[in-house]
Amino acid sequence: MIGSISIRTPLLTTFTTRTMTRSISIKAPLLVSPRTLQELRSSPNADVKILDASWTMPNVPRNPSKEFVEKHVPGARYLDLDEVASPSELGLKHMMPSAQVFSEALENFGITPTSHVVLYDSQGIFSAPRALFMFRAFGHNNSSVLDGGLPGWEIEGLPTEMGHAEKTLKSAYPVPAFVSETVRSYEEMVSNAAKPLSDPLAEIVLDARSLERYTGLEPEPRPGLSSGHIPNSFSLPFRAFLQTNAIPGSDKTFTTFLSANDLRRKLxxxxxxxxxxxxxxxKRGVRTTCGSGMTAGILWLGLKLIEESTLVSLYDESWTGYALRPESRIDRGVL
Known part of the structure; x- marks a missing residue:
């Protein structure tokens, strides 16, 4: 079931790099339920911006942007995670955007530094956590994920709309400061992998891919890419953090996050x-990784739901970037 989460709003002071003007960043809950989002939308003078961050694997025959036109939460805009991104030297998609690219995208969405941004996707929980990671990495803490996404919203009997989203007036969004320690580079991953797990300075690496890809028993979905895992990393498939829910009257399902206690047990x-x-x-930092940096966001968010102060970073290139480099050491089997 999708639970209801109350909103906490402690104020945090942040500074921007474009104008160095003082702004207020409100810390929203990491997850909101459909009913909570509906209440937020109905609140007088509420500055709530809803973004559909749906994304699918390249080999999945779906088009999230077209699906958005067919049906979305009223007032939502479509956030293309492959577009709001910066170029990669390896040609990888949906890498973290520069602060300038992030700022310009939010201005086009009509988002201000104080807007409460709620992100969702069409699978329940899949790509929205990655979008939330991006917002939080740029200090926009007034951001949340809709637990259950669009399917959960519909099951609650809440309205949807179709058509292209109406354009909003551009807002002013100063270029934010990037929290650099939230993202790990290839060099940092190699350096960390060289340390034994007994080293207190070594961070724990969690791999969100399937166990079969982690062990090397199944091939990667990207042709020619070796399977296996980064040395000294643990397998924690992202689905372990999720509950699968049936959609009444259909053979389709959608996902929501497990409770904090169940997430802790899975960890x-x-x-x-x-x-x-x-x-x-x-006392020990964590680095999450997956195939291309998308579902690593699910592990990141799941760990934050257990304990929000947990030190979690994300390897942006993830396995694709790591395995593409011929000098990378690849382990197989179970740690």
């Missing part, structure tokens, strides 16, 4: 009690 199963305790006590 312990993946890395063991000792590592899990160190992670949740803030």
């Amino acid at each position: 312990v199963e993946a890395v063991g009690t000792e590592h899990a305790q160190l992670i949740l006590q803030g």
Whole structure:
């Protein structure tokens, strides 16, 4: 079931790099339920901006932008994660955008530094956490994910609309400061992998791909890319953090996050009690990775739902960037 989450709004002071003007960043809950979003939308003078961040794997015969035109949450705009991104030297898609690209995209959406941005996707929980990671990495803490996404919204009997989104007036969004420690580079991943897990300075790496791809028993969906895993990384498939829900009257399903207690249990199963305790006590950092940096966001958000102060970063290039480099050491089997 999709639970209801109350909103906490402590004020945080941030500074921007374009004008260095003082702005207020409100910290919103990481997840909101459909009913909570409906209440937010109905609040007088509420500055709520809704973005559909649906994305699918290249081999999936779907077009999220066309699906958006066919049906979306009223007032939503479509956020193309492949477009709001910066070029990669390896030609990878949906890499973290520059601060300038992020700022310009938000201006076009009519988003201001104080807007409450709610992100969702059409699968329930899939690509929206990656979008939330992007917002939080640029200090826009007044951002949340809609748990259950568009299917969960519909199951609650809430309205949808179709057609192209109406253009909004451009807003002013100063170029934000990027929280650099939230994203890890290839060089940082290689350096970390060279440390034994017994080294207290080594961060725990969690791989969100399937166990079969992690062990090397199944090929990667990208032709010619080797399967396997980064040395000293743990397998924690992103689906382990999610609950699958049936859509009444259909053979389709959608996903929501597990409860915090169940998320904690899944973490312990993946890395063991000792590592899990160190992670949740803030004594050991975590780096999440996946195939291309998308579902690593699910692990990032799941860990934050257990304990928001957890030190979690994301390897942006993820396995594709790592395995494309011929000098990379690739392990197979189970850690």
